[in-house]
Amino acid sequence: MPGMERPVARVAVDLPLANLDRPFDYLVPAELDEAAQPGVRVKMRFAGQLRDGFLLERTEPGERDKLAPLHKVISPEPVLRSGVAELIRATADHYAGSFADVIRTAVPPRHAATEKAEPPDYPAPHLEPVAPHCLTSYPAGDRFLAELATGRPRAAWTVLPAARPEGDWALGFVEAAAATLSGGRGALLIVPEARSLERLEAACRQRFGKGSYAVLAADAGPAQRYRNFLAASRGAVQLVIGTRAAIFAPVDRLGLIAVWDDGSDTYAEPHAPYWHAREVAAMRAHQASCALLLAAHSRTAEVAQLLERGWLAPLELSPSATRRLAPAVRAAGAMPSREPEWVRLPQQAFQAVRAGLAAGPVLVQVPRAGYAPYLACQNCRTPARCPNCGQGLIQEAGAAPSCRWCGPLLKAWRCPECGDQRLRRPVAGVARTAEEFGKAFPGTTVIQASADHRVTEVGSKSVLVLATPGAAPPARDGYAAAILLDAEQMLARPDLRAGEESLRRWLAVTALVRPAEDGGTVVIVAEPGLREVQGLIRLDPAGFAATELAERRAAGFPPAQKLVAIEGSTATLTEVLTALALGSEVVVAGPFAIPGSPDSTDGRVTLRCQPPRAADLLVRLREVLSVRAAKKQDPVRVRVDPIVVG
Structure with a gap:
């Protein structure tokens, strides 16, 4: 329009479709010129419907001389800075996603009353010199x-x-x-x-x-x-x-x-x-x-x-x-598989609890919450499953084993591997463990902490705190001792990051314990020769991470290689692979059925390549997804370097 500077608004339309994941140009009407500034929320007509979007920038007219006008400026508040918009675009490209999907988490929904209200006073931070000591x-x-x-x-x-x-x-x-x-x-x-x-x-x-x-x-x-x-x-x-x-x-x-x-x-x-x-x-x-x-x-x-x-x-x-400043860490060794069900603590760990209670609170970490997470054969430790549906069995105190889907068993369970009929709980939940410790240390207060029962802090008195990972409350003067129960069960999870995650949680518990010079002790109930346990005993997360990286490099897993998981129906995945036309530099696995999925048609294919080839792979994948979206073909789910690979 005559006299108007940069009359074209480049807009990111709120549409997560891959084929529409780009800015669109609109003409800025004269009455919206002042309010239509970069970063504001706008409304425009797109494919016959009014859509929301964000104005990214104002530009000069391009090759097209006929542009649809902006419908309105929702708010003159610039909520999307250019640097943040660039970061959102880079994030979407890195994860083979869309700008619209990322911005929904990056910029909170507008709250009109708050936006129009008088803003509160924000005092300047106190920046008086304070000698740092951390x-x-x-x-x-x-x-x-x-x-x-x-x-x-x-x-x-x-x-x-x-x-x-x-x-x-x-x-x-x-x-x-x-x-x-x-x-x-x-x-x-x-x-x-x-x-x-x-x-x-x-x-x-x-x-x-x-x-x-x-x-x-x-x-x-x-x-x-x-x-x-x-x-x-x-x-x-x-x-x-x-x-x-x-x-x-x-x-x-x-x-x-x-x-x-x-x-x-x-x-x-x-x-x-x-x-x-x-x-x-x-x-x-x-x-x-x-x-x-x-x-x-x-x-x-x-x-x-x-x-x-x-x-x-x-x-x-x-x-x-x-090692001088941290608590003393040692392994008590896993319990023999033939020990009775009630035996949870080796003698070394039992002594650490008793000595710790004499000096202050003691923390015991239990891998899982609940009364009894699952049952297993007493003889060979095979997980006990329902003979009808295959789901894990549970058992409340004094009741017969039952299935969450089929109800109580109609006849006695028998192990399919060894024929034994006895059951045990390989990992007792925090509630059952609290009962066991209450009997082992009579007269001691036992506090349970889990995601469902949060405890903010414990004092300096001699109490037993039983907590699931991530739920342990800090002690005012640090714990006198900490026991890490059933550690090998945490390592047994079918997860690429099981070892890394276990050591992370163990070190988080260690950080709540007093230094060794003040009597602080951490005992892990696990075989001391395990690599993760050694990382804890030596307090050497750096050495563990270096070895973990080397092993992932040898196995071809992230972050040594770029891994892209694509999920959808088997037929759809076959179409995507055909359209990608990948070369020998990309390793393809699948399509295969997703383990545990109730739908037999759900499948997954994984693509792996060296990091220098990742950008080309993701660009090609985005192009294929864009074509499929334009043709309204069945969508797929794409995850780049997923945290859980299973």
Whole structure:
């Protein structure tokens, strides 16, 4: 239009179809010129219907001289910054997904009343000099903090697993954020779940003052979540903390991204395109030229690979310093398979519990919740299954074995392998274990903690705390001892990451225990020769991760190779493979039936290739998906480097 600068709006339409995953041009009417700015929500007519979208940029007219006009500007609030839009596009391309699917988690839904309301006051963070005493305890920690003000250091911080200042990851995050904010740049701190967020928020409140930061969490109400998002988007705060989706938060002059416990499976987005917050954090750090801190008690194979390439620098204590400051860890050995059902603790572990109770609280980790997760043959340990449907049997106290689908068994169960009729519980749930420990240590208070029964904290009194993984509450002065029960059952899960995940959870328990100099002890009930158990005993997650990476490289699994899983009907998968026309550089497995799927037509095919070939493979796959969407053919589900391969 005459006199209007850049009269064309390039719009991302809210349509997740692969063939429509690109910006579309619309003419900006004169009456919308002022409001139609990059980043605002707009409404336009697409294929005869009014659709929502985001205005990405204003441009000059192109080859087309007839463009449909924008229908309206939903809100003049610019909620999508250009840098975040680029990150969303990169994430969608990396995971063979669409821009529309990613932006739905990156930008929260509009809350009109909150947007129009007078914004609250956000006080400036307190940045008075405070001598750091967490990160500076680590070699190169001083240099990392010094570079945060103006540089872009990237580090993998292996946090000491002990209940002492050097093991306080939240304190370390606050110190890193303070150094970044002092340099006039913003910081983004990401945690996996609500308990960690509460701990981090308490540390931020104490250091920077209440209200000087924004919290972005999925479980917050729509008004609160949008209010906090606007605080970051409008530049009212420079510090943002939150869970998975906060990785896309619009932070002014972003100088630091810090991610706690990147091995947690909660960082994997459960909806298409199934992105992972660690990978998005790495992409954003590269894109924004900012610092990156990946911190954990353990170390994933993905972080080990980035360290191997030199893209990350290690931030860790020496092995001797780690063993000196951390609790003493030893293995009690797994119980013989012929032991009676009630025998749960080897003598060494029993003595550790008794000695620990004399000094304070004792933590016992049980792999599963519930009364009795499953039954097995007493003689050969074959899982007991329903003779009708094949589902696992359960048994309540004093009742006959039963099936969740078929009800109580009509006749006595007999093991199909050895013929024995006796049953046992290979892994007792937290409720049953509480009963056993209550009998073994009469007069001792027993506290149960699980996802369904949360305990926030225990004091310094002598109590027994039985918790499932991830549910253990911290003790005020650290636990005197911790026992890791049924460890080999955790390792037996049919999961590529079973070993890595088990060591991560064991180290998380170790981090709640007092140092060895204060009597802190951790006992794991497992064979000491297992690689994962050795990693715990030596407190050497770095060595374990290096070996894990080497084994995955030899087996052809992520992150050493790019793995793409495509799921759909067998006929559809055959069509996709034919259209892809893959060369010999891509290893194809399938199509095959998905294990455990109730539908016999559900299938999966996996594609594996070396990382340098991954970009070409994903581009080709997106092209095929686009053609199929345009022809309205049956869709498929695509997962790139899935966390669970099964």
